[in-house]
Structures are given as C-alpha cells and as structure tokens.
Amino acid sequence: MLKNKLLRTTLIAILVTVALVLAGPFAGGLYYTGCGDRYVEQEWLDRAVAHLIALSLRCDDPDLQGVLDYTIRRYHKIGPWDVMVMPLANGRSGWRTLGCNCPWCPGITIDPEVLTYPISDGAMILTHEAMHDYWPYIHPLVDARIHKMEQFQEHNKWLRP
Numbered sequence: 001m002l003k004n005k006l007l008r009t010t011l012i013a014i015l016v017t018v019a020l021v022l023a024g025p026f027a028g029g030l031y032y033t034g035c036g037d038r039y040v041e042q043e044w045l046d047r048a049v050a051h052l053i054a055l056s057l058r059c060d061d062p063d064l065q066g067v068l069d070y071t072i073r074r075y076h077k078i079g080p081w082d083v084m085v086m087p088l089a090n091g092r093s094g095w096r097t098l099g100c101n102c103p104w105c106p107g108i109t110i111d112p113e114v115l116t117y118p119i120s121d122g123a124m125i126l127t128h129e130a131m132h133d134y135w136p137y138i139h140p141l142v143d144a145r146i147h148k149m150e151q152f153q154e155h156n157k158w159l160r161p
C-alpha cells in the first residue's frame, strides 16, 4: 500500500516537472502563432538559407554537409516551432543571447538583432542552433563543429553576399 502511494507520488512529481519544463518553450510557440505574417523575417531567412545552400554545394566534408543540409531542410520557414524571431533575454556576465534551441521543444528562436548582421553571420547562428538538435545537444560538441564550419565558410568567403 505504502509502496503504491510512493510510486504514484513519484510519477505525479515527474509528470508535473516535465509539464513545467515543456510549458515555457511551448507557450512561446503559441504566442508566435498570433503574431501575424512575418515577411521581413522570412525574407531574411530565405537569404540565410540561400547562403547555406551555396556552402553545402561546395562542401566536401560529409559531417558539415550533413549539418548544412539538415539546417536547410528543417529551418527554412518562419513560424511557431520552426524559426521564431523574438527578443531573447541576455545571459549573465554580459553574454548576449542571439539564438535559442531547447532540445525538448521543436523549433529555434533567433534574436531580432541577428537580422541586422551580415547574412553569413546570421546563417552561422542559424546553423549553430540547428546543431543543438544533434544528440547529446551540448555546447562542447556544437562549438567544435561550428568552429570547423566557420573555417570552411572563411575558405569560401567569396560566397558572401
């Protein structure tokens, strides 16, 4: 009897915790559904994706090309739980948050400031956030790949619009 009550309490605690963790990003997606058309953001995203396509066509590293193709395929559309452009909170110690990808919620969020950057930088931020979809989602893995990606982009800087 006590064992069943303990099991039930544990399961309820896990479900409530999961619901609370999921609530924030999903609420952001719901909010974004009511924000109307996003022509400026979609135009920016189209240019960023065009840059990624140009890079992918010249990429001979299967790992980087896989990341580029995944980003192009998954994140080419502005919308809730796809690519959302919304102001992001800054981190501690003066860190500027330019993008966010919560692995437990579909889609990524880009700070509007990124839309003022050169399109090649914006495309790299988009790619960085897409890399957080790859298990185990952590930064050391993302940083190593994004460093390789930036070097590859530097070799192809003549592609920059």
Ligand SMILES: [Zn+2]
Residues within 6 Å of the ligand: 128, 129, 132, 139, 142
């Ligand atoms: Zn990151």
